[in-house]
Amino acid sequence: MDSLTCDTARRLLDPSLDGELEATTQLAFDAHLAACAACREARAGRLALIEGVKSQTRRHTAPDGLRQRLALQLAAAAPPPPSTALPSRRRAWLTGGAWASSVAALAASLMLFLATPGQQDSLDRDLLNAHLRSLVPDHLTDVQSTDQHTVKPWFNGRLPLSPPVPNLAGDGFPLVGGRLDYLDQRPAAALVYRHARHIINLFVWPAAGTAAQPPHLDSRNGYNLLQWSKDGMAYAAVSDLNRPELEGFQRLWEKSAVDNDAPAPR
């Protein structure tokens, strides 16, 4: 039975479409609509408007640059770390004085901010921290070259391994350069590739005695981490690339690395 006036029904129109009416009120509203063509038409018009706004209005998404700045800023805002074990090790290991200590401080605060228990978590955290750190201006590469024959020898004498350095420019992943990094308190090679606007850090480090493992994907804070191991070496690709593209990169890289040469622990 219709117990509502059109004025009342029009006031209930929006909350009704938004699912905000109590059941009894909604029933009364529906009963009025069944009896009133004008209010039915008003409802149809309103529904079309709402659906138009929902489907056509732009929902802004946070730019990548903002995400990265936030990770650094939030890290800086976190309280000082209880332990400085990592920075001191880093400092001893790195040669650049001021650069090393500022990166170490940054790393320590990021470590704290991203602190999570568990070995895998700890490695994920290291990987993501290293990736974020590399995005700080001028921290991306130690050796900047698109030439694999420049990048590969650069690691000689700096690392106990000689990673394969395929250039995948022909496949849309040009080599940007290489860098020394530090994961799980051990040195690692970081190969830097680019895909459109996206940076990919591929970390390579010795993992003797570890069984070969197929690629395994993790997501953290909007970044994808793809990890695998093979022939006593561990690999991790970290990027804001989406999953299929990062997996595509991994397959290309593996294939080219096998074609070129195997990583040889020295």
Place this chain on the structure above:
Amino acid sequence: MHERTPASPQDDKSRWFQQIVLPHLDAAYNLAAWLTRQPADAEDVVQEAMLRALRFADGCREATAKSWLLRIVRNVAYDRLTASGGLALFADLNPDDPDGSGFTTDAFGGTTEDPESRLLKDQDRRQLDRLIALLPLPYREVLVLRELEELSYKEIAEVAAIPIGTVMSRLARARDWLHKAWSERNG
């Protein structure tokens, strides 16, 4: 691998913040962009809001994290707009005036701000965007929170610090105005 037991706020505030608050970053940015109507300002607002959120993280509950964060974003955006005079622009419109005077499409023709050219470029495809950007702030925020962030009236009331009845009336009037403006421009 990522299953974790819930941490107390003191246990690891940072980790908790990452898991509970950061996933709403896009929502925060969307609201900031719609309130400020300028991408650069929106980034600043979100950065400031996130730092505030981290500082006051103890006040956040997981179930209401999104509206909690959006309320902070909204407050930061209002602070900025007030400081830059952006709010005064709409002061004489008296958007709470119940008779609706001033709340017509014509009322926005004389504003000196030109949101179209800043945030919204493609005239045809972005017509709705442009119309929404023209809405006075109190109406725009309610509309964006409802249609784009899909918050309930209760959540919108918390974000905008207004009674639920005001949410309802502002939303209805924002939609009335949009409908009218849209009809006028599209015959």
